[in-house]
Amino acid sequence: MATAAKRKPRKRAAPKPKATPEELLEFHREMLLIRRFEEKAGQLYGMGLIQGFCHLYIGQEAVVVGMQAAADTDVDTVVTSYRDHGHMLACGMDPKGVMAELTGRGTGYSHGKGGSMHMFSREKNFFGGHGIVAAQVPIGTGLGFAHKYKEDGGVCMTYYGDGAANQGQVYESFNMAALWKLPVCYVLENNRYGMGTSVARAASTQELYARGEAFGIPGERVDGMDVAAVRAAAEKALKHVRSGKGPYILGMLTYRYRGHSMSDPAKYRTREEVSKVRAEQDPIDRVAQTLLDNEYATEEELKAVDAEIKAIITEAAEFAQQSPEPDPSELYTDVLVDA
Amino acid sequence: MTIQILMPALSPTMTEGNIAKWHKQEGDAVSSGDLLAEIETDKATMELEAVDEGILGKIIAAEGTENIAVNTPIAVLLADGEDTSAIDAAAAAPEPAPAEAVPEPDAASGPGEAPAAAPTPPPAPAEPEYTGETQILTVREALRDAMAEEMRDDDNVFLMGEEVAEYQGAYKVSQGLLEEFGAKRVIDTPITEHGFTGLGVGAAFGGLRPIVEFMTFNFAMQAMDHIINSAAKTLYMSGGQMGAPMVLRGPNGAAAGVAAQHSQCFASWYAHVPGLKVVSPWSGADAKGLLKSAIRDPNPVIVLENEILYGQSFEVPIDPDFVVPIGKAKIERPGADVTITSFSLMMNVVMEAAEALAAEGIDAEVINLRSLRPFDAGTVAESVRKTNRIVNVEEGWAFAGIGSEIAALMMEHAFDYLDAPVNRVCGEDVPMPYARNLEAMYLPDVAKVVSAAKDVCYA
Numbered sequence: 001m002a003t004a005a006k007r008k009p010r011k012r013a014a015p016k017p018k019a020t021p022e023e024l025l026e027f028h029r030e031m032l033l034i035r036r037f038e039e040k041a042g043q044l045y046g047m048g049l050i051q052g053f054c055h056l057y058i059g060q061e062a063v064v065v066g067m068q069a070a071a072d073t074d075v076d077t078v079v080t081s082y083r084d085h086g087h088m089l090a091c092g093m094d095p096k097g098v099m100a101e102l103t104g105r106g107t108g109y110s111h112g113k114g115g116s117m118h119m120f121s122r123e124k125n126f127f128g129g130h131g132i133v134a135a136q137v138p139i140g141t142g143l144g145f146a147h148k149y150k151e152d153g154g155v156c157m158t159y160y161g162d163g164a165a166n167q168g169q170v171y172e173s174f175n176m177a178a179l180w181k182l183p184v185c186y187v188l189e190n191n192r193y194g195m196g197t198s199v200a201r202a203a204s205t206q207e208l209y210a211r212g213e214a215f216g217i218p219g220e221r222v223d224g225m226d227v228a229a230v231r232a233a234a235e236k237a238l239k240h241v242r243s244g245k246g247p248y249i250l251g252m253l254t255y256r257y258r259g260h261s262m263s264d265p266a267k268y269r270t271r272e273e274v275s276k277v278r279a280e281q282d283p284i285d286r287v288a289q290t291l292l293d294n295e296y297a298t299e300e301e302l303k304a305v306d307a308e309i310k311a312i313i314t315e316a317a318e319f320a321q322q323s324p325e326p327d328p329s330e331l332y333t334d335v336l337v338d339a
Numbered sequence: 340m341t342i343q344i345l346m347p348a349l350s351p352t353m354t355e356g357n358i359a360k361w362h363k364q365e366g367d368a369v370s371s372g373d374l375l376a377e378i379e380t381d382k383a384t385m386e387l388e389a390v391d392e393g394i395l396g397k398i399i400a401a402e403g404t405e406n407i408a409v410n411t412p413i414a415v416l417l418a419d420g421e422d423t424s425a426i427d428a429a430a431a432a433p434e435p436a437p438a439e440a441v442p443e444p445d446a447a448s449g450p451g452e453a454p455a456a457a458p459t460p461p462p463a464p465a466e467p468e469y470t471g472e473t474q475i476l477t478v479r480e481a482l483r484d485a486m487a488e489e490m491r492d493d494d495n496v497f498l499m500g501e502e503v504a505e506y507q508g509a510y511k512v513s514q515g516l517l518e519e520f521g522a523k524r525v526i527d528t529p530i531t532e533h534g535f536t537g538l539g540v541g542a543a544f545g546g547l548r549p550i551v552e553f554m555t556f557n558f559a560m561q562a563m564d565h566i567i568n569s570a571a572k573t574l575y576m577s578g579g580q581m582g583a584p585m586v587l588r589g590p591n592g593a594a595a596g597v598a599a600q601h602s603q604c605f606a607s608w609y610a611h612v613p614g615l616k617v618v619s620p621w622s623g624a625d626a627k628g629l630l631k632s633a634i635r636d637p638n639p640v641i642v643l644e645n646e647i648l649y650g651q652s653f654e655v656p657i658d659p660d661f662v663v664p665i666g667k668a669k670i671e672r673p674g675a676d677v678t679i680t681s682f683s684l685m686m687n688v689v690m691e692a693a694e695a696l697a698a699e700g701i702d703a704e705v706i707n708l709r710s711l712r713p714f715d716a717g718t719v720a721e722s723v724r725k726t727n728r729i730v731n732v733e734e735g736w737a738f739a740g741i742g743s744e745i746a747a748l749m750m751e752h753a754f755d756y757l758d759a760p761v762n763r764v765c766g767e768d769v770p771m772p773y774a775r776n777l778e779a780m781y782l783p784d785v786a787k788v789v790s791a792a793k794d795v796c797y798a
Contacts, residue, residue, distance in 0.1 A: 039371070043390050046347030048409055053351065077545070111578035118576035127544050127581070132568050138534050139569060142541020149497070149523070149547055156541075172534025179529070263350030265383035271374060334579035335613050337637040339665065 018228035021296035027069065027227045028287045029305055031061035034086040035284055036306075036313045037095055038258075041085065041102055045262045049321060050102045053131075054116045057086035059257040062283035063189055064090040066230025067157055067250075070238055075154035077147070079127040079140040081161060082117035083189075083256075091126040093119075095312060099320035107319070112326035113334065134160060134167035137186070141173040144184035144247070155183045155241050163194025165208040171215070174247070178215040181246035185237050186212070188251045189224065195260040196268040209251025217247050224252030225281040255281070341426060342391050344414040346400070346407045349378060349385045356380050357405040358413065363395045369416060376413075393418050397426050459752040462717035463667040469624075471658040479649040481623040482512050482588075485630035486550060488659045490520055493548060496634055499526040499535060500552030500589075509554045510590065510649055536562035536587070540569045543583040543639075550634060553589035556605045556643065570639040571614030586633045588642035591619065592684060592734045593782060595647065599770035604735030606682070609641045610711040610744070616665055617711040619643040621686040623653030625709055628663025636665060643711075645684040668715035670722070674704035677792050678722040680745060681732040682708040685783060689732050692788035699789075701796055711741060719745065720752040727758040728795040732783050737765035759795040764788050 019027065038056040045054050057064075060083075068078075068090045080087045088098050093109065101108025101119050109119045117131040127143060130136040140158025147154040164170060165188060177184050188209050194202055205211070209219040218240070222233040230252065237248040255277045259266045291297040346356055357379040363369055369389045376387045396417035400407055407413060415426050476484070490496045497520075502509045504517040504527040517525040528535040532553065539549040553559045559566065566587060574582030593602035609617045616638050620626040626644070633640035671686070672693050681689040686707050693703040704722050708715070723729050729749060731742035742763035749761055764783045771781055 039390055046349070047345060048348045051351060079541070109578065110576055110580075113578055114576040118573075120573070120577035120580050122580050127541075128573070128577070130569070132564055135537060135564060135569055138537025138565065139541035139544065141534075142538035142543070143545045144541075145538055146542045146545025146547050149495075149542070150545075156545075169533045169537060172529075172531040173538065175529060175531065176534060176538060262348075263353075263382070263385075265385045267383075271386075330578075334575045334577075336616070337574065337579075337582055337584075339632075339636045339638070 018232055021291070021294070023069070024228070024287055024291055024296060025305075027065055027231075028284065028291060028302070029309070030065045030090060031227065031284045031287065032306065032309050033095070033312065034061045034065070034089050036309050037089060037099070037316070038085060040313045040317050041099070042258065042262065044099075044103065044317060044320070050116070051104065052115055053082065054102065054262045055083040055260065056256070056258040056262075057083055059277070059282075060189060060191060060224065060254045061086055062227035062230050063187065063224045063252045063254055064159070066227045067187060067234045069227075069231045070234035071157065072154070073125065075125075075147075075152050077125045077127055077140075077143045077154060077156045078159070079136045079143060079156065080129065080159035081133065081136055081164065082129070082131045083161070084117065084119065084129045087159065088119055088121070088126055088129070091121065091124045093121050093124050093126060095316040096319040099316040100323050103320040103323075104325065105320060105323035106326040106330065107323040111330050111334075113330060134164035134169050136160065137164065137167070137170045138173045140186075141177050141182060141184055144177065144182040145180070147183050148180070153242065155185055155238055157185045157187055159187045159189055161194065162188070162190040162192065162199050162208055163197075163202070165211070166194070166202060171211070174212055174215040174217055177247040178217050181244060183241050183244075184247040185234070185241050186217075186247060186249045188249060189254055190251060191254050191256045193256075193260070193268065196264070198268065207251065209249045212247075212249040217249055219249030219251055221251045221253060224254035225283045225286065227283055227287060341396065341418065341421060342393065342416040343412040344375070344416055346409050346411045346413050347378070347387060348409045349380050350382060353380045353409060355406045355408045358400050358402055358407065359384055361398060361402050365395055365398055367395045369393055369395055389416075391416060394421075396421070396423055457751050459720055460717040462721050463664065463715045466664050466667055469656050469658070469661055471656055471661070473654040473656050475652050476623050476655040477650055477652050478620070478623050478626045478644070479510065479512050479514075481627040481653070481655045482630055482644065483514055483516065484655075485627045486513070486634070487516060487519060489631055489634040490516070490524060495546065496548040496550065497524040497526065498550045498552060499528050499539065501528055501530055501554050503527060503552050508552075510646060512649065513552070532558050532561040533565065537565040537569060539585055540565050540583045543570070543585040544573070544581055548584055548634065550586045550588065553587065555594075555601060555646070556589050556591040557601050557603055559587065559589070559605070566609075566615070566639070566641075567612055571612050574638070575614060582637065583639045584637045586630070586640050586642055588630065588633070588644060590646040590649070591643035592645055593766075593771055593778075596773065596775070596778065598773040602771035604733060604766065606643060606711050606733065606735055607740045607744070609643075610714070610741065614639070615712060616640040617643065618665055618709060619682045619711060620709060621648065621683055621707050623655040624661075625663055625669075625707070627655055628661055629665065629709060631662045632665050635662070640665070643683060648684055663709065666710045666713040666715055668709055668718040669707045670704060670718070671707045672703065672705040674702040674726065676702045676726055677728040677730065677796055678704045678706060678719065678726045679730050679732060679788065679792060680706045680708055680719060682711065682741075683734075685732045685734055688783055688785055689788060692785045692792065695785060695789050696792055699793075699798070701792060701798060703792060708741075714744070714748070716748045716752060720749065723749055723753040724756045727756050729757075730762040730764060730788065730791045730795055732764045732788055734766050734782060736768055737763050738768065740765055759797065762791045762795050764791045
């Protein structure tokens with residue numbers, strides 16, 4: 001939980017923030033929406049209302065919020081893995097529809113046929129939600145191919161994790177994206193663990209974004225816990241990609257607080273490690289602190305934002321529990337489009 | 340307001356858990372994210388974190404309590420300012436609703452009653468007879484013409500694959516397309532099936548109509564995940580919002596002398612999967628008409644071609660409006676005594692076998708299946724109701740093959756009409772060998788088909 005209420009403005013001069021007060025407030029709000037949504041999803045899972053796999057994004061909020069802040073959301077497309085709830089909310093999808101999909105209801109984005117890992121919104125340019133590790137990388141490369149083919153000026157932001165970074169299809173994609181100068185911004189969300197295996201135990205070299213160098217794809221390491229830093233890096237990367245120079249890789253160093261999925265006993269890391277990141281690097285606390293330090297917002301104002309978001313999430317959770325299960329006819333629809 | 344802390348479901352299969360340890364005691368302040376307790380599940384010991392803030396007012400399930408059902412209250416959290424009297428008030432709150440009762444199985448459907456027969460589908464609607472001009476073309480040229488006509492018609496159609504552009508196609512199927520449509524729409528890929536198939540799926544999501552050529556379908560196994568998990572399932576998983584309108588095509592089945600890894604029929608693999616359409620043309624007209632339908636179809640369509648057929652010539656309709664509907668089998672040779680079904684190259688064998696059978700007084704009806712999914716069970720069943728006998732011929736293995744499916748379908752739709760068990764002629768149940776004599780032994784041939792047809796005719 002963000003602990004804005006306990007903070008006091010610091011005495012020393014605040015560092016100059018890399019975003020305007022309005023932007024910081026918006027970042028804070030969007031990240032908090034994701035955080036509270038995920039906490040509620042975790043609760044509903046514990047109550048047995050969400051079944052199967054459920055991968056929470058708590059801790060990583062700054063990555064997708066910073067990226068979307070730099071995107072041209074009218075044309076740019078987004079595709080990601082199964083840890084996708086945050087991306088959907090950041091793309092503007094309705095928390096009610098996302099939560100209802102998690103609870104397997106007919107009002108969910110996929111009418112209860114996709115679940116946590118498989119949600120889409122053509123309207124919001126969100127192309128999934130893919131359950132197979134790294135499968136979204138060639139798909140995102142293909143979305144980039146379509147942007148170039150149609151000359152619509154769009155970029156596909158293709159997210160993948162440190163675990164996916166060891167899949168061969170990522171490098172097949174890099175090769176084609178660089179060869180054909182496709183407008184793709186690869187966003188590597190390195191949260192340090194692929195399920196229970198740390199990057200150090202899985203990857204022969206630790207700078208995973210730098211693997212693009214072999215294909216001539218530029219990239220850089222980014223503090224993925226600092227939303228303004230993410231936004232700044234995204235602006236630079238998207239400018240490069242949109243100008244026709246081909247793909248770019250942003251290596252986001254981030255951290256997930258919760259387990260890989262809900263059924264993760266988390267024996268591969270210490271509680272102290274998690275607590276330390278939460279205490280020192282939490283992306284929401286950092287923005288809240290900046291807002292307070294610079295007197296861009298008062299504690300009361302931040303509390304009001306929290307209350308407003310809690311109301312949105314409560315409404316989404318109620319909607320997701322009260323909506324009916326899918327109509328039995330849904331079992332047989334959407335297998336094929338009628339030719 | 341007090342908050343009940345319930346025994347959480349910590350894995351997809353957990354129904355109850357044990358309290359291994361409480362990390363907080365009654366009266367302790369709790370913040371979100373604090374470790375409350377350790378819970379033993381069927382698989383592991385998991386940590387239970389606090390979601391809400393407050394004071395731990397009461398521990399209901401003490402350390403060491405076992406087999407606590409999911410959703411049972413294990414503790415009560417007090418909000419700021421509340422005291423333990425609030426716990427008693429909360430105890431009066433209603434219990435979570437019990438799970439819905441499982442309906443009793445229908446006692447009426449006991450043994451002794453015949454299972455309800457599935458309704459027999461009618462034969463797919465007859466396609467309009469083509470009466471326009473034709474020309475003699477190889478299958479290779481017919482496929483090329485199909486792509487060229489559809490690419491002229493729709494700017495979003497493009498062809499990608501290994502050697503499709505400058506080399507003019509590994510088997511020369513895309514001859515001339517680069518010249519006409521340019522490098523934007525006829526694209527040589529690196530040798531990277533997993534990657535370019537996934538890329539094709541993404542392009543289809545993005546509004547294009549890709550034709551992905553596999554140099555042979557043997558190599559498509561590297562791309563199987565994208566064909567099944569990405570292309571076939573996304574329409575369903577997205578509740579109908581987006582699918583992958585694309586064609587995945589290339590030669591399938593045995594060529595000649597290329598042995599096990601390059602000689603395999605994938606018909607039953609793809610036909611197994613809901614969300615895919617699968618066609619396998621034999622003649623030049625099939626090839627042109629089915630590929631055109633496949634390109635226009637809003638679904639992922641697998642087009643299983645055949646390398647040996649590429650060079651064979653047939654009468655092919657010239658009219659660019661000619662198409663062959665997907666899902667429609669074709670009776671190539673009407674007959675009265677036995678139905679023989681097949682597809683692709685094996686149709687050559689079957690047509691020759693039908694002549695041989697005729698010489699022996701057996702009048703075979705030959706059905707060119709053309710589409711394997713959707714499958715025209717109606718046309719096949721109607722034929723069997725007439726002939727009362729059926730043999731399927733395919734290059735692929737018998738076990739779980741197309742012939743197995745036909746046997747099941749005929750049980751469902753023509754059981755009372757069968758005068759003999761359904762018979763199958765298939766590739767032998769071994770990897771394809773290399774040596775000429777062994778290779779010939781592996782494949783169905785005219786003698787095997789004649790023998791199988793005579794078996795079901797008890798001739």
